[in-house]
Amino acid sequence: MKINSPNLPNVLLPKSDTAPSSTTLDEMSQAARNFQQTTELDKYKEFENAPVIAYEDPFKGRNASLQQYSRFVGMRHYRIQSSAIEMGNPNKVRTYQYGDLTETDDINAFLDQLERLSGDQKLMFEHVKPTKELLELATKLTDEELGQLAEFMVEVSQYDFLQNKSSKLAERLIPALNDLSADALSSSIGAMKSLLENGQSYKKNPPPVGLDDRGLENVLFTASEDGMDFKAGYLAANADTELSKRYAELLITGKMSDEQTVQFNTHLSQSSFEQTRGMVDMASLIKTHQIDDMLAMFNDVDKDAEQDLFAYLGEQVNYQAHRQYYQTESGDYVAQQDDIASESDRRSLYKNVLKAYNEFGVGWINDALKEMEGSPAQIQKELWSKLLADKDEMPEQFSKSDALEQWAVNNVANAESKFHFNQVMKIHEFNQTRYFPERLGTLTFYASGNLSIVEGSTSKENSNL
Numbered sequence: 001m002k003i004n005s006p007n008l009p010n011v012l013l014p015k016s017d018t019a020p021s022s023t024t025l026d027e028m029s030q031a032a033r034n035f036q037q038t039t040e041l042d043k044y045k046e047f048e049n050a051p052v053i054a055y056e057d058p059f060k061g062r063n064a065s066l067q068q069y070s071r072f073v074g075m076r077h078y079r080i081q082s083s084a085i086e087m088g089n090p091n092k093v094r095t096y097q098y099g100d101l102t103e104t105d106d107i108n109a110f111l112d113q114l115e116r117l118s119g120d121q122k123l124m125f126e127h128v129k130p131t132k133e134l135l136e137l138a139t140k141l142t143d144e145e146l147g148q149l150a151e152f153m154v155e156v157s158q159y160d161f162l163q164n165k166s167s168k169l170a171e172r173l174i175p176a177l178n179d180l181s182a183d184a185l186s187s188s189i190g191a192m193k194s195l196l197e198n199g200q201s202y203k204k205n206p207p208p209v210g211l212d213d214r215g216l217e218n219v220l221f222t223a224s225e226d227g228m229d230f231k232a233g234y235l236a237a238n239a240d241t242e243l244s245k246r247y248a249e250l251l252i253t254g255k256m257s258d259e260q261t262v263q264f265n266t267h268l269s270q271s272s273f274e275q276t277r278g279m280v281d282m283a284s285l286i287k288t289h290q291i292d293d294m295l296a297m298f299n300d301v302d303k304d305a306e307q308d309l310f311a312y313l314g315e316q317v318n319y320q321a322h323r324q325y326y327q328t329e330s331g332d333y334v335a336q337q338d339d340i341a342s343e344s345d346r347r348s349l350y351k352n353v354l355k356a357y358n359e360f361g362v363g364w365i366n367d368a369l370k371e372m373e374g375s376p377a378q379i380q381k382e383l384w385s386k387l388l389a390d391k392d393e394m395p396e397q398f399s400k401s402d403a404l405e406q407w408a409v410n411n412v413a414n415a416e417s418k419f420h421f422n423q424v425m426k427i428h429e430f431n432q433t434r435y436f437p438e439r440l441g442t443l444t445f446y447a448s449g450n451l452s453i454v455e456g457s458t459s460k461e462n463s464n465l
Contacts, residue, residue: 058096058104062111064126074159074166075127080107099130106132113138113146121147124154133174140182145189152192155199155244162234169248176252184258187265188251195247198273199240208447209325209333217335219325220438223430224337232319232337239318243277250284260291267298271310275303278313285347290354297357307366307373313353315450316346321377323449324423329441334431335449336423338378345381352384364404371408376448379415386411420445 064079071077083095098107110130117125128134128150138146156169177185207217222229235242247268250256256264264283268276279298286294301309315321322338341349356365372383387407391398398407424443431437 125150181258184261191265194269222335275310278310307369320449325446326443349381
């Protein structure tokens with residue numbers, strides 16, 4: 001891969017056509033005579049007879065590639081550093097350091113692992129800090145797995161512009177991977193590969209209101225709390241990296257057994273980006289004793305079904321799903337950007353979904369999802385809490401075949417109406433804080449940010465507020 005050199009300024013040295021004056025030449029000659037006559041030169045004569053110092057390179061010329069600067073923002077490129085030869089003590093043993101490694105045997109063993117890779121993967125591995133734990137991990141992996149690990153480590157380690165600091169996830173992940181069994185480790189590396197491949201195909205959805213002539217979102221303004229619009233935009237654009245980080249954090253917790261880890265990774269490797277996002281978030285937040293129920297549900301869910309449970313759950317961490325667009329009376333658009341639901345709210349939603357699975361099965365969940373389809377991500381916890389509470393308190397009302405449909409008629413639309421009313425109030429309040437408020441008039445809900453451009457809007461998608 002070609003690396004462009006930095007653009008350096010051209011330096012023009014001044015030229016002079018004027019010869020030095022006789023006075024200047026005399027001064028230079030006198031300075032030379034004075035230097036030759038000084039006794040200080042005597043101390044350097046011993047170097048004429050100094051012994052030749054034999055030097056044997058313990059690494060046979062091997063080292064990481066020479067880089068002028070790091071290819072990956074926030075990451076350091078590691079090379080072997082050695083102590084200088086002391087002229088006064090030429091026989092003193094030299095010391096070496098390569099990351100945390102200081103023993104020549106360890107450094108040579110790490111270089112052996114590095115030489116298993118080539119191209120970009122080798123360069124990536126050179127940016128992961130050499131340690132004994134990483135050396136131990138590398139020896140457990142095939143060449144292909146080692147390359148995949150290098151790619152994943154770089155993905156989760158690059159600079160976090162929101163936190164304004166470099167990530168330490170890679171260093172924390174290495175001991176967690178070393179603790180896994182051979183099968184769990186291999187399946188985890190496979191899941192990492194799947195996450196990276198799905199991430200490469202991920203693209204942030206274009207706004208349903210389209211773009212203006214400048215290529216910006218076609219809205220008058222976006223209402224949000226301080227900094228939320230920027231945060232949401234950044235995380236939506238980098239959702240693939242954030243998913244890899246969440247998976248790394250999940251492995252670090254060690255909440256799953258080796259057998260559970262293998263099962264979980266198998267499902268990840270068979271799922272889309274949108275599905276994986278929901279699976280990883282659910283596994284990260286539920287209690288340890290709920291893991292088996294979650295995996296059982298994973299086994300029963302048809303990932304190709306019309307009602308995609310995992311993708312539905314993934315919308316809870318999709319910032320675009322937490323962005324609503326409204327149309328003004330003049331035909332312009334405004335947006336309201338919310339933060340994603342808190343971890344406690346998402347945990348409550350996942351707990352209810354697992355409860356529904358254990359008591360009523362996947363088919364009943366799919367029927368419920370069909371009735372909630374298109375409703376905002378922000379009200380899903382409320383809907384599921386209400387649904388299960390009503391079913392427990394009034395089981396007779398759920399005995400008919402159209403029970404879920406009737407429940408949705410009485411509850412979903414009402415919850416949506418209240419939600420949009422609150423969103424519109426937030427937009428009007430935000431508008432009043434602007435230096436030049438817009439004349440908005442009545443706002444009509446247009447779409448949420450996770451949807452493509454709306455055509456033939458239905459009454460469910462549009463409501464005057």
